[in-house]
Amino acid sequence: MESTFRPAFLLMLVTAAAAQDDHCKCPTNKWALCDSNSGSCICTMFGSNQRLDCSTLTSKCLLMKAEINRSGSRNFPKPEHGFLDNDGLYNPDCEASGIFKARQCNETDTCWCVNSAGVRRTDKGDINLRCSELVRTNWIFIRLKHQERQNAFSESDVANSLRQLIQNRYMLHQKFIPTIEYDSPFIRIDLKQNVSQKSYRDVDIADVAYYFEKDIKGAPIFHLNDAFNISVNEEPLDIEEILIYYVDEKNPEFSMKRLTAGVIAVVVVVILAIITGITVLVITRRRKTGKYEKVEIKEMGVMRSGQNA
Template sequence: MESALGAALFLILVAASAAQDGCICPMNKRTFCDMESGSCICMAVGSNQMVDCSTLTSKCLLMKAEMSTVKPRNFIKPKHAFLDNDGLYHPECDANGIFKARQCNNTDTCWCVNSAGVRRTDKGDQNMRCSELVRTSQILIELRHKEREAAFLEAEVENSLRQFIQKRYLLHQNFIPAVKYDYPFIQIDLKQNLMQKSYRDVDIADVAYYFEKDIKHDSLFHSNNAFNLSVSGEPLDIEEILIYYIDEKAPEFSMKQLSAGIIAVVVVVVLSFITGITVLVLTRRRKTGKYEKVEIKEMREMRRGQNA
C-alpha cells in the first residue's frame, strides 16, 4: 500500500514539474509528461503507454487511467453486494490502445465488447471466448438542454454543433451525417466504418467519450481548453446525455437481458392474443347453438303443419 502511494506521489511531482516547464498533454490531462532531448514526451496514467498529444487519446487508455486513479474502498461489504461495471471498468488494451475483444473483472467474470468497449454479450466465466472485436460503426448521441423561453433555430443548432465537434474533437465533417433538433432534444449522428477511417482520423467512440466527459463536467482536456458549448453566442446548457452504440454485427444478448418493461409488453400482447382467440371460439359456439335451436324449432312447426 505504501509503495503504491509513493508511486502515485512520484507521478504527481513529475507532472507538476513538467507543467512548470510547459510540457503537458493538452488533449489528455490523465498523463505524466517529461522533457526528453528537447521534446515533451507524455505517457498515459495506468498503462504507461506513450500518447500522441496532437490528437484524442483512445477511450481504452482513458478508462484505464481513470480506474487507476480511483481510490480503493476498504469497507467491509455485504455478502451479496455488487457493482455495475458496464459503464466503467478496468479494461484490457492492446499495444495500440484498442480494447481487447474479451474483458474480465477480478471476480473471473468475462464478457465480449465492441470497439467502443461497450459490453455486447451476456457475462460468462473465464472459459468465455470472443472471436473478434466487432466495430461500432455508428453512435447516436441524444441530448436534452434546459428549458428556455424560446427554442433555438434548427439550422443554428446543427451548424454550431458540427463546428464545435470538428474543432474540439478533431472529427471530420464526413463522419457527422446528421444533427437533428426537436426542442429541447438534440440527436447527433456519428458514422464511421473501418474502410472510411484513415490512420489519422479520430475514432467516433473516442469522440463520444470525450464529449460525454465534457457534458458531465469531468473534462479530459486541461483547464486552458475550457468547454464552452453555445448556439449563436447563447449558452447551450445540457442536462441529460444518452449514447447509443450500433455495431456492424448485432449484439448477442439472450432473452434474460430484456428489460422488465419490454417483457411486460410482450406478455400483454400474448395475453391479448389468447383472449381474442378465446372470445372468438366462445362466440362461435354460442352462435352455433342458437342456430341449431332455431332449426329444430322450425322443423317441429313444419311437421305440425303437415299433420294438420
C-alpha cells in the same frame, strides 16, 4: 560579486526548469503523466504507462483504465456473495495500440465480449468464454436535451454550432457527422465511421463520443484552461441530458435474459392481449353456434307440426 551571481544564476535555472515543466503537458489528456527530463516532453498514460500521442484524442480504453485507477483508493476485500455490475465504467484490458480487447473480464472471472467502443454486446459468462473478434461500432447515435427556454433555436444554427464544435474540439472530420437534427428541446447527432473510411490519423467516433459525454457532464478530459460551453449565436445551449446509443456492424448476441423489465412487460401485455382476443373469439363463435342450433330446432318443430296436420 561572484557569491551574489551564483545564487541568482541558480534561481534562473530553477525558474527555467519550472517553466519547461509547465509547458510539458498533454493538451488532450489531463490524466497524462508528462516528463521533460530527457530534453523532450514525453507523456504516458496514468494506469497503463502507455506512451501517448498528445496531438490527438486518447483512446477510450486507456481513459477508462485511468479513470478507474486514478482514485488511488485501497482495494478492500469484497463481501461474501457480493458481485459487480460491470456495465458502464470498468477496468478494461487494452491492446498495445490502445483499443479494447474483444474479451473483458473482472476479478471474479466473469467475462463478456465488447465492441470497439468497449460496450458489452453479449451475455456474461465464465473464464471459458471466447470472443472471436472485436466487432466495430460504426454508428453512434447521441440524443441531447437542452433546458426549457422561451424560444426554440433555429435548426440550422444548432446543427452548424455542434458541427463546428465536434470538428474543432474533438478533431472529427465532418464527413463522419452525416446528421444533426433539432426538435426543441431534443437534438440528435449521428456519428458514422466504417473501417474502410477511417484512416490512421482519423480519430475514432467512440473516443469522440466519450470526450463529448465527459464535457457535457462537467468532467472534461482535455487539459485546457477554458471552460467547456456550447452556444448558438452566442446564446448558451444548456444541455441537461445526454444518451448515447451504439450500433455495431454485427448484431449483438444477447439472449432473452438480456430483456429489460420494461420489454418483458410489453411482451407479457401483448401475449395477454392475444390470449384475450382468442378467448373472446371462441366465446362469440359458441354463442352464434348456439343461436343457429336453436333456430334450426325451432324450424324442425314447425315442419313436423305441419306434417302432422
